[in-house]
Amino acid sequence: MKLEREMMRGAGPTAVMHLLSGDEMYGYEIVERLASQSAGVFEMGQSTLYPMLYNLEGKGLVKSREKKGDNGRKRRYYRLTAKGCRKLEADRKQWTSLIDGLSALGVTRVSNPVSCLS
Amino acid sequence: MKLEREMMRGAGPTAVMHLLSGDEMYGYEIVERLASQSAGVFEMGQSTLYPMLYNLEGKGLVKSREKKGDNGRKRRYYRLTAKGCRKLEADRKQWTSLIDGLSALGVTRVSNPVSCLS
DNA sequence: ACCTTTTGCTATGCCATACATAGTATGCGT
DNA sequence: ACGCATACTATGTATGGCATAGCAAAAGGT
Numbered sequence: 001m002k003l004e005r006e007m008m009r010g011a012g013p014t015a016v017m018h019l020l021s022g023d024e025m026y027g028y029e030i031v032e033r034l035a036s037q038s039a040g041v042f043e044m045g046q047s048t049l050y051p052m053l054y055n056l057e058g059k060g061l062v063k064s065r066e067k068k069g070d071n072g073r074k075r076r077y078y079r080l081t082a083k084g085c086r087k088l089e090a091d092r093k094q095w096t097s098l099i100d101g102l103s104a105l106g107v108t109r110v111s112n113p114v115s116c117l118s
Numbered sequence: 119m120k121l122e123r124e125m126m127r128g129a130g131p132t133a134v135m136h137l138l139s140g141d142e143m144y145g146y147e148i149v150e151r152l153a154s155q156s157a158g159v160f161e162m163g164q165s166t167l168y169p170m171l172y173n174l175e176g177k178g179l180v181k182s183r184e185k186k187g188d189n190g191r192k193r194r195y196y197r198l199t200a201k202g203c204r205k206l207e208a209d210r211k212q213w214t215s216l217i218d219g220l221s222a223l224g225v226t227r228v229s230n231p232v233s234c235l236s
Numbered sequence: 237a238c239c240t241t242t243t244g245c246t247a248t249g250c251c252a253t254a255c256a257t258a259g260t261a262t263g264c265g266t
Numbered sequence: 267a268c269g270c271a272t273a274c275t276a277t278g279t280a281t282g283g284c285a286t287a288g289c290a291a292a293a294g295g296t
Contacts, residue, residue, distance in 0.1 A: 006127045006128045009281090044284085051284085052283080055281090073244070074244085082234055089234060092225060092226065101159030105152075123281080124254085165254085169254080
């Protein structure tokens with residue numbers, strides 16, 4: 001199930017930074033991997049990812065370099081900076097907190113008595 | 119732990135609608151309850167909540183009416199509409215999906231080998 | 237040889253929305 | 267009378283997802 005806009009806002013950058021915490025990666029690859037490794041949840045277009053990467057780089061959370069890929073084509077590879085790594089840690093905590101909050105409110109409770117008449 | 123801006127974007131309206139699915143409630147009360155019932159996670163100011171309520175009402179997800187409260191003061195009470203109830207159900211699914219996605223990527227995995235040097 | 241598809245990046249602009257800030261008004265305690 | 271908690275309204279700014287568009291190189295088919 002694809003995520004709607006406003007949720008992607010919170011989760012997108014975290015997901016990207018998490019991916020980059022494992023390995024150096026280029027844009028197109030990130031789009032593909034995010035979609036496949038999350039079963040479509042983090043499916044996003046290039047027009048979403050690239051500006052996001054520029055944004056993260058502007059904040060010093062990721063860093064990029066040009067490099068010739070396996071197929072001979074020029075690619076821009078991104079990797080997480082130390083600052084980005086710390087930000088990722090903070091985000092993890094935020095997510096844990098958010099999930100706890102939703103649970104405390106009962107939003108994600110499975111058997112919820114709410115019934116939508118009509 | 120208070121939620122940061124971009125996460126509140128996705129979760130705020132869902133949390134509010136969830137609260138209203140139980141009972142009719144007025145703005146000030148919502149702010150108080152959200153903060154206390156979520157252990158501070160969904161702490162938000164009035165300047166965040168009221169525009170959010172106007173927004174939700176504009177979309178037909180909640181409906182309001184003026185009513186004198188217990189203390190004699192005029193208050194604006196909000197309740198969830200049928201449409202809002204269906205939207206809430208959809209949001210629940212989105213959250214479940216998102217949490218699954220984060221889990222699939224390993225973002226929320228407790229023992230994560232990422233270490234931020236420096 | 238030519239064309240289409242896939243891969244890969246860049247740029248611009250719209251729109252939604254969290255939140256800061258500011259202003260208004262009522263009831264209660266002292 | 268004064269301050270404080272309660273309760274709502276209005277405005278402006280900053281952020282960032284995503285649509286749209288364009289460019290270009292490599293791969294594969296016919």
